[in-house]
Amino acid sequence: MTAELIDGKAFAAGLRARVAAQVPTFQAAASRAPGLAVVLVGEDPASAVYVRSKGKQTREAGMESFEHRLPADTGQDDLLALVEQLNADPAVDGILVQLPLPRHIDEQEVLLRISPDKDVDGFHPVNAGRLATGMEGFVPCTPLGCLMLLQDRLGDLSGLDAVVIGRSNIVGKPMAALLTQASCTVTVAHSRTRDLASHVARADIVVAAVGRANFVQGDWIKPGATVIDVGINRVEGKLVGDVDFASAMRVAGAVTPVPGGVGPMTIACLLRNTLVAAHRNAGVPLAGDVLAGIDRPERT
Numbered sequence: 001m002t003a004e005l006i007d008g009k010a011f012a013a014g015l016r017a018r019v020a021a022q023v024p025t026f027q028a029a030a031s032r033a034p035g036l037a038v039v040l041v042g043e044d045p046a047s048a049v050y051v052r053s054k055g056k057q058t059r060e061a062g063m064e065s066f067e068h069r070l071p072a073d074t075g076q077d078d079l080l081a082l083v084e085q086l087n088a089d090p091a092v093d094g095i096l097v098q099l100p101l102p103r104h105i106d107e108q109e110v111l112l113r114i115s116p117d118k119d120v121d122g123f124h125p126v127n128a129g130r131l132a133t134g135m136e137g138f139v140p141c142t143p144l145g146c147l148m149l150l151q152d153r154l155g156d157l158s159g160l161d162a163v164v165i166g167r168s169n170i171v172g173k174p175m176a177a178l179l180t181q182a183s184c185t186v187t188v189a190h191s192r193t194r195d196l197a198s199h200v201a202r203a204d205i206v207v208a209a210v211g212r213a214n215f216v217q218g219d220w221i222k223p224g225a226t227v228i229d230v231g232i233n234r235v236e237g238k239l240v241g242d243v244d245f246a247s248a249m250r251v252a253g254a255v256t257p258v259p260g261g262v263g264p265m266t267i268a269c270l271l272r273n274t275l276v277a278a279h280r281n282a283g284v285p286l287a288g289d290v291l292a293g294i295d296r297p298e299r300t
């Protein structure tokens with residue numbers, strides 16, 4: 001058996017096109033374009049690439065991109081002052097501080113300072129709480145992208161067994177919340193989980209977000225399962241995921257490749273969240289299917 005490849009790159013391109021198609025309607029109603037501010041502190045090469053892509057894709061969608069590149073030795077107070085300035089700027093609908101931040105910066109204090117209504121990354125505890133309680137908010141981009149790929153492939157997820165491997169605030173925890181709201185039976189596994197293979201073996205959906213190259217083995221996977229690989233690991237100059245791709249492809253029903261799977265969905269969902277933020281901040285109702293009910297999940 002050979003699994004299907006889930007083409008996240010193509011899905012992300014389609015989502016970006018749907019977002020871009022809504023921008024002129026917003027612009028006509030609000031007399032301005034949606035605006036996204038991205039803040040990069042320091043020179044981490046991977047972060048610089050992601051921030052460049054965010055700016056480019058924001059502009060290609062017809063939105064305004066405000067890019068702030070600060071030196072690596074920027075002080076906590078200067079960064080907080082910039083966040084406050086962006087919170088107050090009516091042209092800015094979404095604010096994103098690229099992670100990781102340099103070690104001398106208190107990341108939590110910075111994320112707490114972003115207005116929850118402009119928090120298009122969905123990292124503010126207010127948005128985490130909104131997601132956990134089924135209230136309208138912002139959902140972190142990577143798990144949101146994973147959910148979209150899963151719903152596109154499987155349709156209704158209700159009743160399916162899902163295992164999320166990893167419990168980070170950015171991926172694992174929000175992913176588990178989204179799958180719970182989609183009525184999956186969710187197991188959150190992590191570094192202390194005993195007999196991980198037995199949990200994976202029961203799962204119809206496997207989301208791997210552990211940050212360990214080629215960690216999840218094909219012979220753990222239930223035949224036909226859908227495998228979402230969030231990992232981006234550099235091994236000998238090559239990008240590999242958290243799933244051992246070759247062995248997973250022999251057992252699973254579908255697998256996201258690395259690169260070209262989940263990664264491109266992150267920025268596409270960021271543009272989607274920015275469009276949603278713009279409509280909410282300007283009080284303009286959003287038509288069309290970009291919302292897809294994800295920010296207003298059913299409470300059961």
Ligand SMILES: Nc1nc2c(c(=O)[nH]1)N[C@@H](CN(C=O)c1ccc(C(=O)N[C@@H](CCC(=O)O)C(=O)O)cc1)CN2
Nearest residue numbers: 050096097098099100121141259260261262263264266
């Ligand atoms: N403030 C944030 N910081 C970080 C986030 C985030 O969502 N918000 N996520 C990651 C980095 N990231 C976006 O910021 C990101 C990661 C990967 C990709 C992507 O398209 N990956 C490609 C491969 C790219 C490559 O060659 O390196 C793929 O998987 O196909 C986009 C965005 C951490 N920080």
Ligand SMILES: [Mg+2]
Nearest residue numbers: 166167190191
């Ligand atoms: Mg972990």
